[in-house]
Amino acid sequence: MTAKSVKIFKNKIIKNKKGNIIKYLSKYDKYFKSFGEVYFSEIKFNQTKGWNYHSKNTCLITVPYGSVVFRIFNPKTKKMLTVKINKKDNKTIRIPPGFWFSFRSLAKISILTNLMNNVHSDKESKKSDLINNIKIK
Numbered sequence: 001m002t003a004k005s006v007k008i009f010k011n012k013i014i015k016n017k018k019g020n021i022i023k024y025l026s027k028y029d030k031y032f033k034s035f036g037e038v039y040f041s042e043i044k045f046n047q048t049k050g051w052n053y054h055s056k057n058t059c060l061i062t063v064p065y066g067s068v069v070f071r072i073f074n075p076k077t078k079k080m081l082t083v084k085i086n087k088k089d090n091k092t093i094r095i096p097p098g099f100w101f102s103f104r105s106l107a108k109i110s111i112l113t114n115l116m117n118n119v120h121s122d123k124e125s126k127k128s129d130l131i132n133n134i135k136i137k
Contacts, residue, residue: 005032006072006081007094011062022090023064025115031094035060038120043105043112050102053126057116059095060089061103063087066110071101078131086110088129100131 009031014021019136025032036057043049043066049073051116061070072095073079085091095101103112118124129135 001117005074005096006083007097008083009092009094011090011092011101022064022087024064024092024113025060031060034117037120038113038115039120041089041103041114042111043103043110044045045105045108047101048104051100051128051131052102053100053117053128054097054124055116055126056097058097059101060092060115061095061112062090062092063110063112065124066105066107068103068105068112070101070103070109071134073134075100090099098103100128102131102134104125118126 009029012023012071014023041049051073062086065087067084070093071084072080072081072083072093075098083093085093085106
């Protein structure tokens with residue numbers, strides 16, 4: 001992957017005896033550019049969502065509940081990156097425009113949060129069931 005590629009960032013956890021505060025994003029984070037929209041995606045055990053592609057949007061994704069494995073494909077280099085994120089890891093993936101990605105739950109129920117720098121548009125996004133000979137079930 002290139003310098004303007006997929007990045008993984010460790011987030012801060014503030015310990016609290018009543019329940020931890022799990023930081024996701026600050027406007028001061030170097031990887032945050034602008035706000036378009038945020039959505040939550042629930043995924044059932046062993047189910048896969050994707051393949052998704054954005055031509056203009058950058059996605060900042062975290063998993064506050066459950067455990068999710070992401071597959072991210074760079075069509076220019078033909079390289080595949082596999083990343084697992086869960087609540088315990090408390091990481092954020094930055095997926096820039098031009099990459100295909102899918103995600104599968106490793107827990108009974110997982111929830112991911114995706115913050116995009118623009119509002120979703122069918123004009124700048126694509127979906128597919130088959131990328132690099134990998135079929136989504």
